[in-house]
Every structure is written in structure tokens, then in C-alpha cells.
Amino acid sequence: MKTAHKLADKKLHEAAASSPSELGTPNGLSESERRTYARIPVKIDHVPSDLFGQPGAEDKLFGPKADDIEIPLWTCFPEAVEDVKPVRKGRRSRLSGKEEVLLFLRYNYARYRLGGLLAGQLKRATLGRAKQMVVWYDRAMEARADLVRANLALVLAMAKRTRIPNVDFGEVVSEGNMALLRAVEKFDAERGFKFSTYGCRAILKSFNRMATKTGQYRQRFPAEYDPAMEKSDYDTKRHEFQQADTIETVRDILVVNRAQLTDIERTVVMERFAMNPAGRRMTLAEVGKMVGLTNERVRQIQGCALGKLRKALSEEFAGPQVA
Numbered sequence: 001m002k003t004a005h006k007l008a009d010k011k012l013h014e015a016a017a018s019s020p021s022e023l024g025t026p027n028g029l030s031e032s033e034r035r036t037y038a039r040i041p042v043k044i045d046h047v048p049s050d051l052f053g054q055p056g057a058e059d060k061l062f063g064p065k066a067d068d069i070e071i072p073l074w075t076c077f078p079e080a081v082e083d084v085k086p087v088r089k090g091r092r093s094r095l096s097g098k099e100e101v102l103l104f105l106r107y108n109y110a111r112y113r114l115g116g117l118l119a120g121q122l123k124r125a126t127l128g129r130a131k132q133m134v135v136w137y138d139r140a141m142e143a144r145a146d147l148v149r150a151n152l153a154l155v156l157a158m159a160k161r162t163r164i165p166n167v168d169f170g171e172v173v174s175e176g177n178m179a180l181l182r183a184v185e186k187f188d189a190e191r192g193f194k195f196s197t198y199g200c201r202a203i204l205k206s207f208n209r210m211a212t213k214t215g216q217y218r219q220r221f222p223a224e225y226d227p228a229m230e231k232s233d234y235d236t237k238r239h240e241f242q243q244a245d246t247i248e249t250v251r252d253i254l255v256v257n258r259a260q261l262t263d264i265e266r267t268v269v270m271e272r273f274a275m276n277p278a279g280r281r282m283t284l285a286e287v288g289k290m291v292g293l294t295n296e297r298v299r300q301i302q303g304c305a306l307g308k309l310r311k312a313l314s315e316e317f318a319g320p321q322v323a
Contacts, residue, residue, distance in 0.1 A: 028127040029134070036134045044118055046111035047104075047188045058113075061106045062139065069099045071146045095150050097194065103147050104189035110140035147184045148177075151199055155180055158203045164211045166218065172207065179206035249316060250309060251275060259312040264291055265305035272302055 025037055051057050060066065072094055095103070114136040121129050155176035162172060183202040187195055253259050254266060254275065261269070271290065274281040284295040284302075291298070 024125045026125050026127045026130050029130060033131065033134045036137060037130055040114070040118070040133055040137050042118070042122070044111050044115035045185070046108045046115060047186070048112070049105060049108060049190055051105060052109055052112050057109060061102070061109050067099075067102060069095070069103060069146070071095075071150050073149055100150075100195055101189040103143055103150075104187060104195070107140055107143035107147060107184070110136050110143060114140060144181075144184055147195075148180060151180060151184075151195065152177075154196055154199050155203060158200055158207065162204070162207045162211075164207065164214055167210070167214055172210070175206055175210050176203045179203045246313070249313065253309065253312050253316070258316075259305075259308040261305055261308055264293075265301055265308070267291060268298055268301050269305045269309070 025034060029037060051060075114133060117129050117133045117136065121133060155173060159169065159172045159176050164172060179202050180199060183195075183199045187198050189195065254261070254270065257266070268287055268291070270276050271282045271287050272284075276282075282290075284298050288295050288298045293301070
């Protein structure tokens with residue numbers, strides 16, 4: 001019976017995938033229904049069960065007499081340190097085996113019904129079928145949310161047992177949450193196993209894949225990205241090069257005396273701008289004592305000498321004039 005269901009589901013998905021039409025939005029949906037309808041994917045998978053083909057399956061799972069399940073809620077703070085314990089809201093800490101099976105049957109039956117409606121909607125979109133798809137999609141998402149909330153503690157427990165170098169604890173928890181979602185979608189509750197057995201293994205495998213990818217990334221990129229190191233120093237290096245080149249040019253002009261400076265002007269410039277053998281910059285008073293002039297007179301000579309140097313530099317960098 002279960003094999004027959006699998007073959008029927010396979011043919012159903014193949015027909016939906018081969019259909020060239022897209023899932024159009026029929027007129028008549030409310031704004032909230034339209035938003036929900038737009039989130040429905042064009043392919044729906046589910047874990048089959050013999051119950052789905054039996055009469056009264058919908059009433060048993062979603063009818064007025066269906067069992068109410070109290071979901072144990074957990075609150076954890078992944079951005080905090082690893083030693084923080086999750087806070088349990090309510091008296092219950094976990095689902096019973098019967099409740100867990102019932103939740104998974106509800107989730108997969110809702111996907112089963114949604115997949116059947118989707119195949120017909122892809123061929124010819126109708127308003128009535130679209131409204132039913134919205135109802136079953138909401139039921140599927142509600143059942144999945146209940147299953148995830150009831151098992152969030154598994155992610156935190158496995159994350160505390162895992163140490164991945166150079167990976168924050170919050171990232172490990174996030175990867176575990178994604179693995180939990182994938183495990184909920186694939187788990188077959190009718191095999192007789194608890195979901196925690198399957199879910200913990202799936203979460204740990206996702207952590208191993210994360211550690212492998214992180215190790216491979218570190219081998220290729222051993223250093224962390226630093227925006228300060230990525231800043232270009234081209235302008236600074238260019239300025240330093242031009243400054244050094246200009247200083248050498250000025251020295252050459254002074255040595256050859258292409259600016260036609262007097263002896264006093266050359267002495268003032270070389271001593272004032274540390275071009276002497278000692279490499280020390282002298283003050284106006286010290287240069288005045290050296291040449292026997294006042295500070296003001298030394299300043300005037302310096303200004304005149306710098307004007308001659310600027311003219312010589314302009315001629316140096318301008319190059320020969322072409323007639």
C-alpha cells in the first residue's frame with residue numbers, strides 16, 4: 001500500500017514539473033490570501049503514509065475531534081555565551097511519542113493535499129482550488145512551526161557539544177536551525193523512531209560539513225579581511241616620492257648654483273632647511289649669528305633665495321621650450 005502511494009506521488013510530481021504553465025494568481029483572493037498564495041512553491045514533497053488514502057483521514061488529523069497538542073516552547077539566546085541555559089516556557093519539556101507522530105502526520109498530510117491541489121492548479125487555475133491551497137499551506141506551515149519549536153532544544157544541546165575554530169556560537173546555532181528544518185521535512189514518524197534520534201544526527205552532520213567548509217576556507221584565506229589593510233596608499237607613496245625627488249632636484253640646483261644665488265643666500269637656504277652636512281635645521285637667530293646679520297635680514301635673504309629657487313625649479317620641470 002505504501003509503495004503504491006509512493007508511485008502515485010512520483011507521477012503527480014512529474015506531471016506538475018512537466019507542465020509548462022505557471023502558478024497564476026486568480027482574482028477573488030483577499031490580500032492576506034494573495035500573500036500566502038504567492039509563497040506556495042511550484043513543487044511540494046511529502047513523506048507518504050497509508051493513512052492518507054483512507055476515508056476520514058482529514059477528520060482524524062484536522063477535524064473537530066482531533067487531539068489538541070500543547071507545544072513545549074523554548075527560548076534561547078544564541079548571541080549569548082554557550083553556558084546560558086534555554087528557558088522552558090510552560091510545564092512540559094517534550095512531546096510524547098503519540099503527539100510527535102500525530103504532528104508529523106498532520107504536516108505531511110497537509111503537504112500531500114497541497115501537492116494534489118497544486119497539480120490541478122498548474123493545469124488550470126481556479127479560485128476555489130486557490131483558496132483550498134491557501135488553507136492547506138497554512139496548516140502545513142503551522143504543523144512545521146510546532147515541530148520546530150518543540151525541538152529547538154536539540155540544536156542548542158548539539159551546538160554546545162561542537163567546537164568549530166573561528167566560528168561564532170551564533171553561527172553554529174543558525175546552521176543547526178537550518179538542519180532541524182531539513183530534518184523535519186524528511187523524517188518518517190511511522191518507522192517507530194523518535195525524531196530526536198534522527199534530528200540530532202542530522203544536526204551533527206551539518207556541523208561537520210560546516211567545520212569542513214570552514215577549514216577549507218581557512219586554508220585558502222588564512223588572514224581575516226581588514227578594511228584598513230585594503231585602503232590604497234598610492235597617493236601617500238606618490239607624495240613621498242615627489243617630495244624626495246624635489247629635494248634631490250633642489251640639492252642639485254644648489255650645488256651647481258643654477259639659481260644664481262649669492263654665497264650668503266646659499267648658506268641661508270642650506271642651514272635653514274637642513275641641507276648642511278649635520279642635517280639639522282637652524283633657526284633664524286642661529287643663521288644670523290653665523291653670517292653676522294639680524295634675524296629680519298636673514299628672513300629677507302631667505303625669501304629672495306626661495307624666489308630664485310622656485311624660478312629655477314619651474315624651468316627644470318617645464319623642460320626646454322620648443323620654438
